[in-house]
Amino acid sequence: MTRVFVSKDMASVALGADDVAEAFARAGCEVVRTGSYGLFAIEPLAEVETAEGRVAYGPIGPEDVAAVLDGSHPARIGAIADHPFFSNQQRFTFARCGVTDPLSLADYAAHGGWKGLEAAHALPPQAVVDAVKASGLRGRGGAGFPTGIKWQTVLDAAADEKFIICNADEGDSGTFADRMLMEGDPYCLIEGMAIAGHAVGASHGYIYIRSEYPFAIEAMRAAIRRAAGRIAPFTLEVRVGAGSYVCGEETALLESIEGLRGEVRAKPPLPAIEGLWGRPTVINNVLSLAAVPFILSEGAQAYANVGFGHSRGxxxxxxxxxxxxxxxxxxxxxxxxxxxxxxxxxxxxxxxxxxxxxxxxxxxxxxxxxxxxxxxxxxxxxxxxxxxxxxxxxxxxDTADMARLARFAMEFCAAESCGKCTPCRIGSTRGVELIDRIVSKAPRAAGAAETLPQLRNARTAARTHEEEIELLRDLCETMKHGSLCALGGFAPYPVLSALDHFPEDFGGAETLTEAAE
Structure with a gap:
């Protein structure tokens, strides 16, 4: 019986992978559902097992099955590794995505799974933390804080209970790596979390996944059940977020897991000292934790040998x-x-x-x-x-209006703010109003209040276009340095960069609404 591999990644399914898989099954093939390799232009993708190895075809539809099986289909790619998109990749973390059945323990072990955990268990906790430090691994979800330093803090903290939390609340537009990893290689994340638990002395972990990822939630829950005996005494569970963007911030995430409103906590104390329920807590992104098995199985130096400057791996x-x-x-x-x-x-x-x-x-x-x-x-x-x-x-x-995109950042921040701090809560709203005024007429003469009814007083109306730009910059600096968390602190980045690199888009005479029409 011919074996065919078809992705069941959420993006692949959205493009028709389920229909393709069913068509191969009706043709008498053994269909293995995998994760996605990550190039969506070739999905739905099917790989046919042959004596020479797996031969890929994509994108294809159900009607193409016969031509794929007889080798005549024009969408023949050949070996995925030879495709230009993949040929220069260095797949440390995503080596199994697209290759294995995500929920097969046998597949995972056959492709190097659990070697990192076995290596970690053979070492004392401090040696594991030292290996992560030596690798140069930094947080893959924010400002790049060294992972090993965070683990060291939790290891050194005295407490009767500690926790490992995986932040899988992947809320940024245009990002999907967390989802792909959880759907395509869930045991890799589980192994990384179990290693972290051994390294810092934590016996329980949580994976906080956004509710918009039903495939990832299902995959992780199934994988945790199957791997329970393999990672014991460490235990894991999935917690599902309710859709708040700010819960991607680590302290708001803690509040959510505890059953409270997703609101940012003031720091200090850091979560590594007083985190979940007041206990020392490691909070890492999916990609940070999923990188750990490679580091322990292949050695810290193998990871550190790749990279640039202080950014390793x-x-x-x-x-x-x-x-x-x-x-x-x-x-x-x-x-x-x-x-x-x-x-x-x-x-x-x-x-x-x-x-x-x-x-x-x-x-x-x-x-x-x-x-x-x-x-x-x-x-x-x-x-x-x-x-x-x-x-x-x-x-x-070159059709993008950068002023409109900068306005979106402020509008997004205003909509998603938890409301706890004034710079984020009020600053983002004032930022939207400022950008609207700036682009509505430039240059704007003093005393133009009658043409802009949203202006609140004569002093505001009297500001020139240049003064409004300066005020927007000042507001951005206040938000950047005065906000409690990265939501308000990072919202100025798109605004300031648009002002710096595309100033011409802030000098037009059209309103944003007119420009959109």
Missing amino acids: TIPVQIAGNVKYGGLHEIGFGVTLGELVHQIGGGTASGRPVRAVQVGGPLGAYFPPAMFHLPFDYEAFAAAGGLIGHAGITVFD
Whole structure:
């Protein structure tokens, strides 16, 4: 019986993978459902097992099954590893995604699974923490804080109970690596969390997953049940978020798990000292924890040998927006932004010139093509006024209105703010109003209050266009340094970068509404 491998990743299913799998089953094939390799332009993808290895075809539909099975279909790719999108990848974390049955314990073990946990159990906790430090692994969901330092703090904390929390509340637009990993290789995350538990002395962990990820929730719950005996005495459970963006912030996430309103806590104390229910808690992103099994199984140096500067190892970059080849590309730090957009992403899907790329989600900075020489590196991006964040990049062509996009960042922050701190709660609302005034008429003469009824007093009406721009910059600085968490602190990044690199979009005479029409 011919074996055929078809993805059951949520994106693949949305593109018709279930129908393709059913068609192969009706044709008498043994169908194995896998995760996705991460290039959505070739989904639905089917790999046929042959004497020469697995031969891929994609994208295909149910009507193509016969031609695929006899080898005549024109969408023949051949070996996935030879495809240009995958040939230069360095898959440390996503090595099994697309290859194995995600819930098969035998598949996982046959492809290197559990070796990291076995290596960790053979070492004392401090040695495991030292290995993570030596690897150079940094947080893959925010500002890149060293993972080993966080683990050391929790290990050193005296407490009768400690916890491991995986932050899988992947709320940034254009990001999908967490979802892909949980759906395509859930045991990798489980193994990483069990290693973390051994390293710091925690016996229980939580995976906090956003409710919009039903496939990931189902996969993780099933995998936890099957792996329970393998990771004992460490135990795990899934907690489902209710859709709040701010719960991706670690302290708001703690509040949510405790059954409280998702609201940011003041720091200190840090969660590593007083986290869940007041106990020392490791909170790491999915990609941080999923990198740990490789480090323990292959050695810290093997991980540290890849990368750039102080950014070691690989980064799963998610390429989205107006781009020809959207998908996940895992590669060592140091690849340039231009290479990601043009060589890997293939440029814009529209065929028009690239105008800007936003890196780090909806609150990331916008970079023009003049800055595409930047290496993907935490320090390089910080020096350029941006952040890597969850490594999602969104591409825009030359039709994008950067003032409108900057306004969206403030509007998004106003809608998603937990409301606890004034800079975020009030600043984002005032930011939307400011940008509306700036783009409504430029330059705007003093005394124009009668044409702008939303202006509240004569002093506001008397400000010039240049003064309004300066006020917007001042507001952004207040939000950046005065907000309790990264939601208000990062909202200025897209605004300031748009002002710096695309000032012409803030000088038009049209209102945003008119521009949209």
